[in-house]
Amino acid sequence: MVSVVSFSWGGISSLFAAARDPRIKVLAEMDGSMRYYPGLVTAAEDVHPEQLKIPLLFFAANDMSYIENLDNYRGPSNDRIGRSVLNAWTHGNLLTVNMLGMSHPEFCSMFQRMKNAATFAEDQVADYGREDANASYSWVALYALQFLNAYVKHEAPAKAFLARSSDENGVPKHIMEIRYRPGSFAETMRSAARTGEESAWKAFQNFAADSMHRYVSGEEQMINRLGYAFLQEKDPLSAVALFKVNTKAYPDSANAWDSLGDGYEATNDVQDARAAYARSVELNPNNEHAKGELAKLRN
Numbered sequence: 001m002v003s004v005v006s007f008s009w010g011g012i013s014s015l016f017a018a019a020r021d022p023r024i025k026v027l028a029e030m031d032g033s034m035r036y037y038p039g040l041v042t043a044a045e046d047v048h049p050e051q052l053k054i055p056l057l058f059f060a061a062n063d064m065s066y067i068e069n070l071d072n073y074r075g076p077s078n079d080r081i082g083r084s085v086l087n088a089w090t091h092g093n094l095l096t097v098n099m100l101g102m103s104h105p106e107f108c109s110m111f112q113r114m115k116n117a118a119t120f121a122e123d124q125v126a127d128y129g130r131e132d133a134n135a136s137y138s139w140v141a142l143y144a145l146q147f148l149n150a151y152v153k154h155e156a157p158a159k160a161f162l163a164r165s166s167d168e169n170g171v172p173k174h175i176m177e178i179r180y181r182p183g184s185f186a187e188t189m190r191s192a193a194r195t196g197e198e199s200a201w202k203a204f205q206n207f208a209a210d211s212m213h214r215y216v217s218g219e220e221q222m223i224n225r226l227g228y229a230f231l232q233e234k235d236p237l238s239a240v241a242l243f244k245v246n247t248k249a250y251p252d253s254a255n256a257w258d259s260l261g262d263g264y265e266a267t268n269d270v271q272d273a274r275a276a277y278a279r280s281v282e283l284n285p286n287n288e289h290a291k292g293e294l295a296k297l298r299n
Contacts, residue, residue, distance in 0.1 A: 001025045003152050005144060007107050009033050012040060015085070018054060019047040026151045028057040028144050030107035035060065035067065038082030049088040053183060057095045057147040058086060059140050061104045062125050091183045095162070095215070097143060098177040101128030102136045136175050163212040180215035190226055193241040200241045204249060220250050224259050236266035254284030261293060270297055
């Protein structure tokens with residue numbers, strides 16, 4: 001087994017290597033450029049992040065932290081145009097750590113050893129000093145070590161370390177934000193949904209009970225996307241099973257109820273579709289889609 005730890009342009013290079021060399025089983029990246037240059041990943045043609053099943057630890061600088069929310073980031077050049085590689089990392093476990101007080105150069109150990117910090121003042125994050133960056137770097141090193149011990153050596157203490165909150169591990173506040181997405185989540189939910197609502201709900205509950213999943217975000221959106229994928233595949237019953245999971249898990253989400261209305265409508269269940277759309281409008285009176293569907297179903 002080969003694990004690769006890299007920084008900046010080394011990060012995108014290690015991605016290319018992992019896509020082409022099956023010996024590479026684990027990746028850890030310090031603000032790797034694959035995040036900022038998805039166009040280069042697309043141009044490689046034989047590099048498909050959505051197909052990789054290896055675990056990835058990605059430390060991100062507190063810079064452009066909204067990229068994954070845009071999903072299809074459009075920067076100043078074609079090299080920066082394309083779908084977020086981190087969003088596409090759906091088959092391998094992904095642990096993303098946003099280092100709030102670190103700029104891109106501060107992930108480099110050589111930068112940490114430079115004495116003339118004033119020369120690089122423009123690279124520092126506002127309200128964070130050099131001591132903050134140095135402390136943050138030490139936590140980057142520790143989390144990287146624990147990640148490798150967990151996924152390369154399969155050490156239980158390392159897995160327990162990753163599963164604890166950063167506060168429980170002694171990380172000072174305002175240093176890091178951790179997000180985790182297990183690669184198996186999407187397929188687990190899809191498989192469970194095919195056998196019905198009860199199975200899908202149980203799969204979600206099992207997922208929520210894992211302490212590592214305290215760092216997971218975006219489950220509602222992912223389940224919603226999986227549900228619409230079932231609608232496109234002409235499997236509305238599986239779609240409804242997933243949409244109902246979302247309304248149970250997120251009962252105050254207008255979007256979850258709106259999607260459930262779409263699912264019921266696809267199964268020709270007009271009565272339940274009306275009820276779901278009505279609940280969505282109750283939660284969000286500005287939901288024009290749900291109001292439109294309600295008007296259509298009343299005719």
